[in-house]
Amino acid sequence: MLTVTRMDLDGAGSPMALVTKILKAEPDLPIPVPIEDLARQLDITEIRVLAADGFEGGLITDAGRSEGFILVNGAAGRERQRFTVGHELGHFLMTHHAPKTDAGFTCSRGDMRRARLAEMTPAVRMEVEANEFSALLLMPPPMWRHAMNGLGDPDLGQVTALARQFGVSKEAAARSYAQYHDAPVAIVVAKDGRLQRVYRNLSSFPKLCVAAGDPIPPSSAFHRLPATLGQMSDMVEARAQYWLESDWGTPLPELSEQVAFQRDGFAMVLLWAELAEENEDGEDNRTSKERLRDRQAKWGDRR
Ligand SMILES: [Zn+2]
Structure with a gap:
């Protein structure tokens, strides 16, 4: 039973600050994270699956963010839909995010993959932040680190297993795997x-x-x-x-x-x-044969 409310998130504006507050309010958040329930708990009144070309997700809300309405591409797989709900919830909770049009936020497949760059337009930055929020929420760092702890040598089989465990796509898992692995x-x-x-x-x-x-x-x-x-x-x-x-x-x-x-x-x-x-003198003294x-x-x- 989730109890977090938007009051608990007061003062948090960045993806990491928001997820930290959500985890503080929900220390026993189950894995895979019940993303739809969490969105409803945070004033998303409806999540509707649509079959439409050219969009991956959308958010309809008002300037005051009294409530939100999320649209998800029904042609996407379950894991991608979960990521999209997290992304749109991110736009909803980051109140400095403003939609491109009066129709609300409409986000493409490409938007869902946008990653941090040295130079970003404000519109790109919003998409990057929504992705970071979704990734952090679906793969909460404390739980993710715990799951990766003691895995041993790197192996793609671990990426598949983590993706299944956290209910994310293999690609989303791959990104966090590379980021968090000790090697x-x-x-x-x-x-x-x-x-x-x-x-x-x-x-x-x-x-x-x-x-x-x-x-x-x-x-x-x-x-x-x-x-x-x-x-x-x-x-x-x-x-x-x-x-x-x-x-x-x-x-x-x-x-x-x-x-x-x-x-x-x-x-x-x-x-x-x-x-x-x-070595201390900066050289590897082994011969190539020894290295092999x-x-x-x-x-x-x-x-
Ligand atoms: Zn977006």
């Missing part, structure tokens, strides 16, 4: 052999030299494996120089990759970088 990991989303998006741990995973629209590097295991739906490859060694930007004189990390093929030509590639362990042997010992049980 430097990145998850590449590919479609028809080309890179679409990358989620990486910004503080620990190096910059990629492959950009959106580029083909997946020919050296990748992606091209060697049969595209079997729902199957995940083993973690195998990757060629770092084809994935990562290199600085002259700085050794590239050792890189591993794991591939999972999905529906409609989509695939995910998990990249795991192991940064060179440096160490790595094989580490991975031996997986082959």
Whole structure:
């Protein structure tokens, strides 16, 4: 039974501040988060599923935010619908968000994927904030960290399991997984052999030299494996120089990759970088043969 009200959220304006207050008022919030019940508890009077092209979600409300009415694209899967409800609830609770038209907020599929950029227009910033709110609410950091605790080596199977546990799409789970994992990991989303998006741990995973629209590097295991739906490859060694930007004189990390093929030509590639362990003089004194042997010992049980 939820008891949180908008009074509990007074003074919170950012996605993180709002979610922190919601969790404070609902310390036993179940997982998966009952997003529709939560929205109703916070003065969304109706959530209506619509079959319409070109939009993913909408919010109708008044300037004073007395109540709200959420529309959701019925053609989307259950997890995407949940994310959309969270996104629209974010627009409703962040009272500095103003709709583009008098008809209210109408948000596209692209809006649901917008991520933080160095430069953002106010309209883009609103979409980014609504996405951050939805992600934080559906994958509350304390519960998410707890679920990721002790998972061990990175593995795409964990992303699938977390997505199921939290009732989010694999892609939403992938983004948080890369962000929260202790190891430097990145998850590449590919479609028809080309890179679409990358989620990486910004503080620990190096910059990629492959950009959106580029083909997946020919050296990748992606091209060697049969595209079997729902199957995940083993973690195998990757060629770092084809994935990562290199600085002259700085050794590239050792890189591993794991591939999972999905529906409609989509695939995910998990990249795991192991940064060179440096001695005090900044050199790795192992020979390349020794490095290979160490790595094989580490991975031996997986082959
Ligand atoms: Zn929006």
